[in-house]
Amino acid sequence: MDITDRKIVGILADDARASLTDIGAAVDLSPSAVNERIRRLTASGVIRRFTLDVDHRILGFDVLAFVWIALANDADEGEFRSFIASHPAVAECHHVTGAWSYCAKVRMPTLGDIEPFLSELKARRYLARSETVIALSTAAERSVTLPAPDGGKRDRG
Amino acid sequence: MDITDRKIVGILADDARASLTDIGAAVDLSPSAVNERIRRLTASGVIRRFTLDVDHRILGFDVLAFVWIALANDADEGEFRSFIASHPAVAECHHVTGAWSYCAKVRMPTLGDIEPFLSELKARRYLARSETVIALSTAAERSVTLPAPDGGKRDRG
DNA sequence: AATGAAATGGTGTGTAA
DNA sequence: TTACACACCATTTCATT
Numbered sequence: 001m002d003i004t005d006r007k008i009v010g011i012l013a014d015d016a017r018a019s020l021t022d023i024g025a026a027v028d029l030s031p032s033a034v035n036e037r038i039r040r041l042t043a044s045g046v047i048r049r050f051t052l053d054v055d056h057r058i059l060g061f062d063v064l065a066f067v068w069i070a071l072a073n074d075a076d077e078g079e080f081r082s083f084i085a086s087h088p089a090v091a092e093c094h095h096v097t098g099a100w101s102y103c104a105k106v107r108m109p110t111l112g113d114i115e116p117f118l119s120e121l122k123a124r125r126y127l128a129r130s131e132t133v134i135a136l137s138t139a140a141e142r143s144v145t146l147p148a149p150d151g152g153k154r155d156r157g
Numbered sequence: 158m159d160i161t162d163r164k165i166v167g168i169l170a171d172d173a174r175a176s177l178t179d180i181g182a183a184v185d186l187s188p189s190a191v192n193e194r195i196r197r198l199t200a201s202g203v204i205r206r207f208t209l210d211v212d213h214r215i216l217g218f219d220v221l222a223f224v225w226i227a228l229a230n231d232a233d234e235g236e237f238r239s240f241i242a243s244h245p246a247v248a249e250c251h252h253v254t255g256a257w258s259y260c261a262k263v264r265m266p267t268l269g270d271i272e273p274f275l276s277e278l279k280a281r282r283y284l285a286r287s288e289t290v291i292a293l294s295t296a297a298e299r300s301v302t303l304p305a306p307d308g309g310k311r312d313r314g
Numbered sequence: 315a316a317t318g319a320a321a322t323g324g325t326g327t328g329t330a331a
Numbered sequence: 332t333t334a335c336a337c338a339c340c341a342t343t344t345c346a347t348t
Contacts, residue, residue, distance in 0.1 A: 001215070009211060016173050016207035019324060033333050035326070048210040050173035051300045054166060058158070058203045061302055064251065066260060085297040088305050094221065094292035103223060103290065107302040133260065135251035140242040143208045143300065145218055145264040148245050176341060190316050192343070317348080324341075331334080 001046065004029065006146055008037055009046065013144035016050045053143055061107040064135040065114060068100040069121070070128040080126045089117060100131070158203065161186065163303060165194055166203065170301035173207045210300055218264040221292040222271060225257040226278070227285040237283045246274060257288075 007027050011018055020031035020038075027034065041047045056064070071077060084093045084104060092105040108114055114132060121127040164184050168175055177188035177195075184191065198204045213221070228234060241250045241261060249262040265271055271289060278284040 006216075009209065009216070013209045013211070014206070016209055020326095021324070030334050031324080032326075032335080036332075044215070045212050046215045048212055049171070051208060051210045052166065052170045052173055053205040053208045054170070054301050055202050055205055056302055058201070059163075059166070059303065066253070081296040087297075089302065090297050091299050091302055092295070093297035095294045095296060096223070097291040097293060098288075100290075102296065103292070104297070131255075133257075134254040135260070136254060137252045138249070139238040139252060139259065140244075140247045140250035140261070142248050144211050145213055145246065145248055146216065177343095178341070187317055188341080189318080189343075193315075315348105317346100319346090320344090322341105322343075324339105326339085327337090329335090331332105 005037055005041060005046070008034065009041065009144065010146050012038070012047070012050075013146070051143075056107050060109050063108040063111055063113070064138075065106050065108065066133045066135070067104045067106055067114075067118070068131040068133070069102040069104060069126075070099070070130065071101040072125055072128040075126045075128075080124075083124065083126070087117075089113070162194055162198060162203070165191065166198065166301065167303050169195070169204070169207075170303070208300075213264050217266050220265040220268055220270070221295075222263050222265065223290045223292070224261045224263055224271075224275070225288040225290070226259040226261060226283070227256070227287065228258040229282055229285040232283045232285075237281075240281065240283070244274075246270070 004027050008023060011023050011026055020034045023029075024031045024034045029037075038047070071080060080102075081093075084090050084102070089106045089108055090104055091107055092103075094103050095101065096103050106114070106117065108117070111134070118127070118130055118132070121130070161184050165180060168180050168183060177191045180186075181188045181191045186194075195204070228237060237259075238250075241247050241259070246263045246265055247261055248264055251260050252258065253260050263271070263274065265274070268291070275284070275287055275289070278287070
């Protein structure tokens, strides 16, 4: 995990289809050296997968919301986690500090789809309380966070 | 945007490096037909870009936090938005309903890096109040949200 | 809008340094 | 760990349906 690896991750985060030749030109390495580094970055788990950034609006998911969840006292937390992980509308769900147990980021076609989602959580007895916050617009969105060009941590992974 | 397009998006979301041949086999189309569909999906903006899913822990970003922001009365909202969009630690930032103005998802190397971030927001006079929630663990994470295999909206984009 | 064939160019492997 | 060369395969274009 040196500065060249981070540059490669940055280039691929911008365009995962960049050719080994182009990446090599950007980091002063031959295509095969770049390939070997990408192989190692993938094997070591730094790169989890090559994926897409899509426009969910066009796909019919007009609503983005954050649902704060307080788990019921008698809820099976492991069951809740696997339910939430396999729910198609859930983009993210994190166990968090503070007054709430979990924060789930969900995408729905319409506002009306949120209530059935909450109802299901309640029916399964996961939910004690919840609070839903709707995202009106997005000011920033980045799939990969990297250190600013100069500084940053080294020798990990 | 038919069911085949959605299947292609789903396959690419899982593995953006899947070959046209393999995708074609999965959706019963020739490689060149798949290629043309991907070109159209990209041109129409459904696919915004090909990117990576990375492990930020290994990259040295051990802390994931949600920062709730109430903008100061005299804050220049446009300025705030471009500041937050260009800040390297900010993974997402949404304008939200409810008691707060914005919700920012940030990644930091350590907990100690959060305070300087808040200080900078304050120094720039964007911040009235804020509340920071730390993510302890992640139960779900998906880059792309698609309708469940059967149903879903059609004829968009 | 899809197919199939042909050309291009990128990927991946082997060998050597 | 990288470079270089070569074999292979994927991508892309084009003519056709």
